[in-house]
Amino acid sequence: MKRQRGHKARLGLTPVQLWKIEDQGHAARAMWNLIHDLWTMTPKCQRSLSRMDTEIRRARKEIDWLAKLPAQAAQQVLKTYMRAWVNCWEGRAEAPTFKARFRTRAAIDIPQGRDLRIKRLTHRWGQVWVPMVGLVRFRWTKDLPGVTKGSHPGRVTGARLVKDALGWHIVFRTETLVDDPTPHQGPGVGIDVGVTRPLALSDGTFRDHDAWLTPKEAERLRRLERTRERQKQYRKPGERTSNRLARTNRLIAGYRARAKRRTLDWQHKTTTGIADTFGVVGVEALKITNMVKSAKGTVEEPGKNVRQKAGLNRSISGEAWGRTVTLLEYKLADRGGHLVKVPAPNTSKRCHACGFITEGNRESQAVFVCKNETCGWSGNADTNGSCNIETATKHQAPEDIAGVRTWSLSQWAGPEASTAHPVAL
Known part of the structure; x- marks a missing residue:
């Protein structure tokens, strides 16, 4: 090959x-x-x-x-x-x-x-x-x-x-x-990507990282960006960039390049560990370009919470979810594993234990509580979403992947899952 x-x-x-x-x-x-x-x-x-x-x-x-x-x-x-x-x-x-x-x-x-x-x-x-x-x-x-x-x-x-x-x-x-490559004999897993917890796995574990820049570096970058905006005020349209503004741009680019190197280092190490451990990995088929669009709207219909949405967009872009999926895809293929992309709707609203879907299931950004009276499962919201992704992976994965159709729900949902409540897709 x-x-x-x-x-x-x-x-x-x-x-x-x-x-x-x-x-x-x-x-x-x-x-x-x-x-x-x-x-x-x-x-x-x-x-x-x-x-x-x-x-x-x-x-x-x-x-x-x-x-x-x-x-x-x-x-x-x-x-x-x-x-x-x-x-x-x-x-x-x-x-x-x-x-x-x-x-x-x-x-x-x-x-x-x-x-x-x-x-x-x-x-x-x-x-x-x-x-x-x-x-x-x-x-x-x-x-x-x-x-x-x-x-x-x-x-x-x-x-x-x-x-x-x-x-x-x-x-x-x-x-x-x-x-x-020989077929990977490792178990399967579902992965939910996020901002607060970058990667949540359906086995209950997480893959976290520190800030890409230290507090001093982040403060220095913030001051440089403010300096750049002040220096740009004195530059007329079409005028040549001053030496001071060019130096400020070089320093900003250096800090951002440093953050990107650290991001790549963490992504490579994390995806290599996942590819070595698991044979089939399920992820959401996210349209990230649509997720990071601005909310400012138009003059006739201005948007709401524009600054908050801009901060969320920066956080999503900083995590580089698409690159993580790309790295996982080729590393799994090298080891005989498979990556399966599943539809994203309702993965965060559905209870993985009973399949009940409602808007009020998420108590907060981090806590999920099932409102089904016969279930009542509670736990981390990202873990619940990753379990739903894993379940969808088993139903959507190709037939030739060994073991996909025979996985048991208890292997992924943990002891809280009850076999009396089948998962509804």
Whole structure:
């Protein structure tokens, strides 16, 4: 079985190399914008990939600063742009737009893996060939297939240079040959995601984390954001950003990048532990984009509790539920497990012990009390929701998953569940 993965490593650039890569990054962004302008101005009957390719070749010959971008990287910009339109036409994404300089992450593609010439130098450093830049050092934190002796058979198919608040990184695209995973023999579990308790499992346990930033870091970030708003008041529309405002933006981006690294670290460790323990995991099929929409409304019909909803939106975005599900999905597949997405309606209102649904079942955000006189189950609301997700998983999972149809309710609901009250879906 072929397994495709990505590995990100930080680059150690000299000042000259940094200057060359920055030029390539700006040229790649400008190439995207020129292709976008040409595409939108060209009549639909005359749009074609071959014409765009011809115009790219002509532009690289006539414009010196566009020629700083390697030819293969320029071709990859065109392919990425066309793929963006295909994703739009198939309903998976919005239409591609103009890429602004300060709101777009710079990226440069190296599509051919054979051009990289990867070599390990020391225990901590390796080197890679970047077209029109030369040999560049990068942090060696993981063995690469086809490069390290004793690693899985495979190869590096390509790479991409990306820039974030910490500087330039290289992302290797790897392809390894692994044996087909054997079916996971672990039990099943349902997971309910939240803000107060990030992950609640149907076995009664939780997966919690501390704040992504320490109190001092959070206070520093708050002060920097207030400073930025004050500095922006003195900037006229269209005026160049001052050095002080640019420095403030860099500091804010650094703190946010630090929080994101800690988030990723916790998500990887947590999802790896869940994938190692459980064979089938059920989660809600949430539409997170709709959940984080603003409540401000319109001028004619203004919204209510706008600031409170904005705070909730920030909390939901900070938990990155979608990324947690993505990590779980591929890690379970690597171990022979399965991820099942179940409908979200009524998972928090239904009593998992008797199936009774009513608006008053939740006494508070954290406590669930069943109003059914013959049941009266009470406990953590998130645990109740995860048990409902687990029950729905057993009814929705594919038939070929071993053991899904034979799980008993008492295994998940705990001793409080009574077999006299069947779960209603």
